Every structure is written in C-alpha cells, then in structure tokens.
Amino acid sequence: xxxxxxxxxxxxxxxxxxxxxxxxxxxxxxxxxxxxxxxxxxxxxxxxxxxxxxxxxxxxxxxxxxxxxxxxxxxxxxxxxxxxxxxxxxxxxxxxxxxxxxxxxxxxxxxxxxxxxxxxxxxxxxxxxxxxxxxxxxxxxxxxxxxxxxxxxxxxxxxxxxxxxxxxxxxxxxxxxxxxxxxxxxxxxxxxxxxxxxxxxxxxxxxxxxxxxxxxxxxxxxxxxxxxxxx
Amino acid sequence: xxxxxxxxxxxxxxxxxxxxxxxxxxxxxxxxxxxxxxxxxxxxxxxxxxxxxxxxxxxxxxxxxxxxxxxxxxxxxxxxxxxxxxxxxxxxxxxxxxxxxxxxxxxxxxxxxxxxxxxxxxxxxxxxxxxxxxxxxxxxxxxxxxxxxxxxxxxxxxxxxxxxxxxxxxxxxxxxxxxxxxxxxxxxxxxxxxxxxxxxxxxxxxxxxxxxxxxxxxxxxxxxxxxxxxxxxxxxxxxxxxxxxxxxxxxxxxxxxxx
Numbered sequence: 001x002x003x004x005x006x007x008x009x010x011x012x013x014x015x016x017x018x019x020x021x022x023x024x025x026x027x028x029x030x031x032x033x034x035x036x037x038x039x040x041x042x043x044x045x046x047x048x049x050x051x052x053x054x055x056x057x058x059x060x061x062x063x064x065x066x067x068x069x070x071x072x073x074x075x076x077x078x079x080x081x082x083x084x085x086x087x088x089x090x091x092x093x094x095x096x097x098x099x100x101x102x103x104x105x106x107x108x109x110x111x112x113x114x115x116x117x118x119x120x121x122x123x124x125x126x127x128x129x130x131x132x133x134x135x136x137x138x139x140x141x142x143x144x145x146x147x148x149x150x151x152x153x154x155x156x157x158x159x160x161x162x163x164x165x166x167x168x169x170x171x172x173x174x175x176x177x178x179x180x181x182x183x184x185x186x187x188x189x190x191x192x193x194x195x196x197x198x199x200x201x202x203x204x205x206x207x208x209x210x211x212x213x214x215x216x217x218x219x220x221x222x223x224x225x226x227x228x229x230x231x
Numbered sequence: 232x233x234x235x236x237x238x239x240x241x242x243x244x245x246x247x248x249x250x251x252x253x254x255x256x257x258x259x260x261x262x263x264x265x266x267x268x269x270x271x272x273x274x275x276x277x278x279x280x281x282x283x284x285x286x287x288x289x290x291x292x293x294x295x296x297x298x299x300x301x302x303x304x305x306x307x308x309x310x311x312x313x314x315x316x317x318x319x320x321x322x323x324x325x326x327x328x329x330x331x332x333x334x335x336x337x338x339x340x341x342x343x344x345x346x347x348x349x350x351x352x353x354x355x356x357x358x359x360x361x362x363x364x365x366x367x368x369x370x371x372x373x374x375x376x377x378x379x380x381x382x383x384x385x386x387x388x389x390x391x392x393x394x395x396x397x398x399x400x401x402x403x404x405x406x407x408x409x410x411x412x413x414x415x416x417x418x419x420x421x422x423x424x425x426x427x428x429x430x431x432x433x434x435x436x437x438x439x440x441x442x443x444x445x446x447x448x449x450x451x452x453x454x455x456x457x458x459x460x461x462x463x464x465x466x467x468x469x470x471x472x473x474x475x476x477x478x479x480x481x482x483x484x485x486x487x488x489x490x
C-alpha cells in the first residue's frame with residue numbers, strides 16, 4: 001500500500017518537477033501510439049465501412065483475417081516486424097529497426113484490425129432501412145457511407161478507443177522492434193518493465209500512474225466528443 | 232442499370248396525348264428465381280396520384296423500389312423523363328434525385344428534426360439548406376419540433392417529418408409506401424391532408440401504395456389492383472369502384488376478398 005502512495009507521489013513529483021527523462025518517455029509513448037493510431041484510423045475506418053456495407057468476393061476471408069488480427073499477440077507482430085526490418089529482411093534497407101518508425105509500424109499493424117473490426121460491427125448494427133431511406137433521398141455511395149458512419153458514431157468512437165488502448169499499453173512489440181534504448185526508443189511500458197527488473201518499484205509505479213492517467217484522459221476526451229456529437 | 236437519351240417525341244404526339252412521366256415496359260423482377268413482379272406495360276401520368284392496392288406480397292413495394300431506382304428490373308425497361316433504365320449499369324444520380332420515397336416506417340437520422348429535413352438539400356449541395364428546411368417545417372406546422380432530437384418524436388410526428396423531408400427537395404415524383412399504416416386516425420388525417428396539399432400546390436406526381444382501399448379512393452385519381460405480381464385492373468377511381476371489369480376488383484373493393 002505504501003508503495004502505491006509512494007509511486008503516486010513520485011509520479012506527480014516527476015511530472016510536475018519537470019524530470020526530463022520522464023517527460024521524454026511519456027511524450028515518445030504518446031507520439032508513437034498517436035501516430036500509429038492515426039494510421040490505424042485512416043486504414044481501419046474505411047476498411048470497416050467497406051466490410052460492413054459492401055459485399056464482394058473474399059469478404060468473409062478478409063473479415064476472418066481482421067478478427068484474427070484483433071486477437072493477435074502483439075509480441076508475435078513484434079517478431080514479424082523485427083524479421084521484416086532486420087538487416088537481412090525484405091524491408092531491412094529502410095534502417096528502421098530500433099527506431100520509433102519501427103515501433104509505429106508494429107503498433108499500426110496491432111491496432112488497425114481493432115479499429116476496422118469494431119467499425120464494421122458498428123456499421124452493421126445500423127438499421128438497414130436507413131440505408132434504403134438515405135439512398136431514396138438522393139445520397140450517392142460516398143454520402144451514404146458517411147451518413148451511416150455518422151449514425152454509427154458511438155461504435156466508431158469506441159473502435160478508436162479500443163485501437164488506442166491496444167497499443168499505448170502494449171509492451172512486447174515495442175520492446176522487440178524498438179529495443180528500449182534510453183533517450184531514443186524507451187516508452188512508458190518498456191520503462192516500467194526495466195525499472196521493475198531493477199527493483200525500482202517507486203519509479204515503475206510512477207510511470208504506471210502516468211500511463212493510467214493518459215488512458216483515463218483519452219477516454220474522457222472521447223466521451224466528451226461522443227456527447228458533443230450526440231447533441 | 233443503363234440509360235440512353237431517347238429521340239425527342241414528335242410534336243403532335245405531345246398535343247394529342249399527355250406524356251406519361253413513367254412508362255414501364257415488359258418489366259419482370261425476380262428474387263432468387265421467383266418472379267415477384269411482372270408488368271408488361273404501365274404508364275404513370277404526369278401530375279396524377281396513382282394508388283396501388285392489393286394484398287401483401289402482391290409486389291406493390293417492389294414496384295415502388297423500381298420506380299425510385301433503388302433496384303434494377305431483372306428484365307424490361309423503365310422509361311422516365313426521357314431516359315430508359317434497365318438492369319445494366321448504374322442509374323445516373325441526377326435521375327434518381329428526381330424521385331423520393333416515404334416509407335411505412337419513418338427512418339429518421341439520429342440528429343435534430345431540422346437537420347433531418349435539411350438532409351436531402353445538403354446531399355444536393357443546395358445553399359441555405361437549413362433555412363429552407365426551417366421554412367418548410369414552419370409551413371407544415373412542425374416548427375415547434377425543429378430542435379428536438381428526431382428519434383424522440385411520436386410515430387405520427389416522425390411520419391410528418393419524413394413527409395416534410397421528402398417534399399423539401401421538391402421531387403418530380405413522390406412515392407408513398409403505406410405512409411399511414413402504423414398511425415392512429417388523427418395522424419392518418421394529418422398525413423392525408425399534407426399529401427393533398429403538396430399535390431394541390433406543386434402537382435407532384437405520386438404513386439401511393441396502400442392496403443386501405445378508402446384511402447386510395449380519397450386520394451387517388453387512378454387505382455391499380457395488384458395480385459401476385461400482376462396488375463389485375465387499372466382504372467380511374469370512379470370506374471374502379473363502380474364499374475370494375477374484373478371480378479377480383481369487385482371483391483376487393485367490397486372487402487369480400489379472402490387472402
């Protein structure tokens with residue numbers, strides 16, 4: 001119990017005291033997962049809408065792949081991205097291994113199936129009669145899609161939250177492809193693992209509190225957005 | 232569906248006969264090999280209210296979907312405004328936008344009443360969509376509902392909003408698919424009044440699907456009886472009721488048909 005309070009206290013001290021390494025780790029976490037989430041949203045929402053609204057050959061296969069992706073162990077994705085980016089791998093020439101770019105790539109692969117899968121479910125739960133009505137009012141395909149995404153907005157927001165939750169808290173993939181290098185690829189989760197191993201429980205807890213605070217803040221923000229959109 | 236520009240009609244044809252707005256030609260609609268609609272020929276005259284009556288499953292709603300170009304006929308043509316539409320390729324948006332449907336169950340968007348009524352105009356990129364929508368709501372006596380979330384309205388209010396949402400885009404053709412089937416008598420009367428008013432003001436061509444034979448008599452100039460995908464009889468309202476040619480029409484209008 002004392003550890004917990006110490007951790008909370010130290011978290012506040014580190015953040016408010018302007019500890020540069022803590023700030024750097026926190027900002028890198030936000031940056032990596034934020035950029036990965038942006039890519040996932042750009043891929044996942046259109047893909048989810050396509051799967052939810054259109055029928056085409058191979059649709060079931062794609063859905064099965066997306067569902068698999070939603071539950072894929074991040075560490076396995078880390079391993080695959082590692083092999084892809086290693087010097088002998090097909091994308092080795094990029095020189096991304098052990099850089100934030102590699103971490104963004106891995107996290108994008110982890111989170112886009114979550115965004116796509118939840119968006120698809122949200123879109124499919126919209127009353128099919130609404131689609132007919134919207135078309136009868138003169139909507140073209142694009143307008144119909146946007147209207148249905150709008151109607152499914154609660155579910156679409158949840159898909160983004162799920163996507164973010166899946167990567168900001170993820171440790172296996174970023175550890176493998178980032179390498180947890182101090183000052184360059186160390187993020188909150190990998191730092192927590194390191195500090196715990198070193199027996200620095202106060203510091204590990206402090207970082208854990210920061211991570212929780214970020215997730216809480218993001219959820220509050222999304223709920224506010226949802227409330228605004230519902231009006 | 233595909234379309235082609237037809238050659239302009241010969242001038243004296245225009246004088247001799249009113250040009251129908253729709254000409255249905257040899258249309259068959261099949262779902263999973265089952266024929267649900269077969270109409271060798273049907274004309275809808277510009278500015279008329281044509282009622283389609285008949286038992287459930289007669290193909291009335293299918294015909295409306297075809298007339299709104301929401302689906303394409305399996306075979307045959309629908310000639311509309313100088314274009315011929317069949318099952319090969321998409322219908323041009325500009326054509327589809329001249330027609331709209333009010334369905335039995337009003338489906339409103341989960342936003343305000345005003346936004347719902349402005350929606351069709353916004354799709355068309357019309358300027359001042361919300362202002363026009365507000366004026367329309369004023370006109371039909373629904374201004375007090377303007378800022379309410381549409382999904383909180385009563386069934387009757389929802390259907391009146393759906394009708395306002397359809398009329399605000401000033402369609403050439405308004406298709407009505409059992410618009411009062413779920414409503415109480417007071418709301419039925421309000422909807423019927425609104426339909427009559429739209430027709431009086433704009434002479435909008437309307438095709439009304441109803442199982443209420445009295446509603447057909449109140450609103451339509453012509454009535455067609457559909458059964459099992461076929462038109463049994465089509466006649467002006469008075470003839471339909473007073474001198475039907477087909478025994479099934481007589482049974483239907485007298486309420487003696489068992490189906």
